[in-house]
Amino acid sequence: MKPAILLSLFFTLFLPAISNAKATETTDYPTVLSMQERAKLRDAWLDERLETIVPAVMRERGIDMWILIAREYNEDPVVKTMLPATWVSARRRTVLMFYDNGKTVERLAVSRYPVGTFFKAAWNPEQDPDQWQRIADLIAARNPSKIALNVSDTFALADGMTHSQHQDLIKALGPELQQKITYDPALAIGWLERRIPAEMEQYPHIVGLAHAIINEGFSLKVIKPGVTTTADVMWWYRDKIRQQGVITWFHPTVSIQRRTLDDNGQTMLELFDPAKDSVIRRGDLIHVDFGIKYIGLNTDTQHHGYVLKEGETDAPEGIRKALAVGNRLQDILTSNYKIGISGDAVLAASRKQAIAEGIVPSIYTHPIGYHGHAAGATIGMWDNQGGVPGRGYYPVVANTAWSIELNATVPIPEWGGQKVRIMLEEDAFFNGKSVTYIDSRQTELHIIGD
Secondary structure: OOOOOOOOHHHHHHHHHOOOOOOOOOOOOOOOOOOHHHHHHHHHHHHHHHHHHHHHHHHOOOOOEEEEEEEEEEHHHHHHOOOOOOOOOOOEEEEEEEOOOOOEEEEOOOOOOOOOOOEHHHHHHHOOHHHHHHHHHHHHHOOOOEEOOOOOOOOOOHOOOOOOHHHHHHHHHHHHHHHOOOOHHHHHHHHHOOHHHHHHEEEEEEEHHHHHHHHHHHOOOOOOOOOHHHHHHHHHHHHHHHHHHOOOOOOOEEEOOOOOOOOOEEEEEOOOOOOOOEEEOOOOOOEEEEOOOOOOOOOOEEEEEEEEEOOOOOOOHHHHHHHHHHHHHHHHHHOOOOOEEEHHHHHHHHHHHHHHHOOOOEEEEEEOOOOOOOOOOOEEEEEEEOOOOOOOOOOOOEEEEEEEEEEEEEEEEOOEEEEEEEEEEEEEEOOOOEEEOEEOOOOOEEEEEE
């Protein structure tokens, strides 16, 4: 989860450091598609996903009927990802029905309207005014063995059917069909977590755009040491995201770690306290947590930058080595990915290996895709390094995207042995055999200075 940031109102009005920045510095950004081009691409992906992923997850779970129900502006998270690009939201009560007849998976919209070309309309209100009865009749005619509903007390993204809709459906089905109802979150999770090749062709472009925005924000174009505040940079990121024609799924955070110990390990009280002083100063190690949403897919990235002191040409060696420790922790974690192993098992194996190598680890890695904190296996949480109750059992699956999120605590010799947390997050893809970074990863600090 993203930590809350308390911002004073006066930070939001003017960005003096930005307006005084060098006008000659430019950043090359990847081309962003028009809204029409994005819609065409997303609908092509949806068509392929419905033809491939839905049958796969239903057959893996032994489910021959899956029913999703959503109401306008209160969509099941899964329904939201199955709507045509031009729909934006559900219409009235939108009911999606999948039925596996053994050869193909039939797709019906038990609603007044067909859902684009993806779900044909299966209800005429003028002929059958009772929508719930029509749903029950369609189910009875197909006589499925198992009827899966999106209800889960553990996985939020698999819990999209509201209480009232669930009650009305149960009432309409009657005792015999009610016996066939099952609640299997793996259907919703399986649909949401798996990426198709066409999506992965575009994902590097999406992550590359996020990286480009981060790079410009961690530069002298935006940061004037001694003047610019962390809030200035956060709001610059918000504006730049909009200027690039995309959106964010959380407010970016920018934070500071700076030297407060002398060579003997004693506190130097005359230094500015980063917990109280948000002005970015020379010698600071700064950190950003940043994400965008584009073409329906999300990114989540954490990088570090260093602000050069007068006379410096690079960050202190200790800080550079600390970043390498963070990279080593990433390598340890990704080496433990295996199909079918639980998130808790990946966490335990990675922590054991890291601690044996002398690293102080904290791992809180999550899937990424249709959502920022997406569906799939959870590998630790920042406030729980012993496994995730209720969710930690879920296994790692092939063809899934991940935010490799973690931190390593490292002492910095040049800072009197003061410890810093190297907090890294990079988006990656697991193909079933290995993990690769979607658009590389940070292995060198962003250097802010002349």
